[in-house]
Amino acid sequence: GNSVTQMEGPVTLSEEAFLTINCTYTATGYPSLFWYVQYPGEGLQLLLKATKADDKGSNKGFEATYRKETTSFHLEKGSVQVSDSAVYFCALSDRGSGGGADGLTFGKGTHLIIQP
Amino acid sequence: EPEVTQTPSHQVTQMGQEVILRCVPISNHLYFYWYRQILGQKVEFLVSFYNNEISEKSEIFDDQFSVERPDGSNFTLKIRSTKLEDSAMYFCASRQEDETQYFGPGTRLLVL
Numbered sequence: 001g002n003s004v005t006q007m008e009g010p011v012t013l014s015e016e017a018f019l020t021i022n023c024t025y026t027a028t029g030y031p032s033l034f035w036y037v038q039y040p041g042e043g044l045q046l047l048l049k050a051t052k053a054d055d056k057g058s059n060k061g062f063e064a065t066y067r068k069e070t071t072s073f074h075l076e077k078g079s080v081q082v083s084d085s086a087v088y089f090c091a092l093s094d095r096g097s098g099g100g101a102d103g104l105t106f107g108k109g110t111h112l113i114i115q116p
Numbered sequence: 117e118p119e120v121t122q123t124p125s126h127q128v129t130q131m132g133q134e135v136i137l138r139c140v141p142i143s144n145h146l147y148f149y150w151y152r153q154i155l156g157q158k159v160e161f162l163v164s165f166y167n168n169e170i171s172e173k174s175e176i177f178d179d180q181f182s183v184e185r186p187d188g189s190n191f192t193l194k195i196r197s198t199k200l201e202d203s204a205m206y207f208c209a210s211r212q213e214d215e216t217q218y219f220g221p222g223t224r225l226l227v228l
Contacts (some may be wrong), residue, residue, distance in 0.1 A: 030217045034216075036219070043207060043222050044207060046216060049216060096134055102171055103151070103163075104151075104159075104161060104209075106160070107158060110160075
């Protein structure tokens with residue numbers, strides 16, 4: 001079956017540090033990949049996505065590249081801010097690639113804490 | 117910007133009681149979903165709904181659960197007889213034809 005593995009948190013960084021949150025996946029087809037973010041007390045918000053190999057998703061200074069050869073979709077940001085403190089979820093959907101599953105498969109989430 | 121809304125934000129219920137969680141998906145979306153997140157665990161898919169019927173459900177979605185789209189705007193999740201282990205955050209999501217799902221803020225359910 002499908003699965004998503006994320007690095008365990010919490011990840012604590014100082015403001016302006018470089019961020020990487022690792023995400024790897026297993027899937028039956030060629031999935032679409034997503035990063036969602038959950039700010040304290042709020043729901044899941046789509047941060048970025050990529051639908052095929054070598055695509056790069058980007059938003060709000062965050063980037064992730066779909067690497068088929070390493071089955072990875074690591075999230076990066078060059079200079080984090082206190083306002084980036086949140087829980088980040090990596091997810092996949094293989095509905096469009098013949099895998100058939102309609103629901104998203106999520107990782108466990110990584111809690112990011114940015115200190116001033 | 118259109119968004120998915122959910123009510124109530126919090127619900128406390130006694131074990132064995134029925135609960136109905138409500139969602140209003142984005143108005144031009146056609147596919148609807150429920151997920152749950154038990155505290156400290158990953159977000160898990162429960163069910164997807166399209167064209168007034170369930171299109172897929174997970175093994176979590178047993179006979180105690182049901183979904184309904186009673187009118188043109190609401191999408192509900194009913195738990196017939198709640199158990200302690202149903203305590204979780206429940207998220208509704210919707211999408212158009214592409215794969216991007218948009219999530220609501222969630223309903224935190226506590227079963228005592």
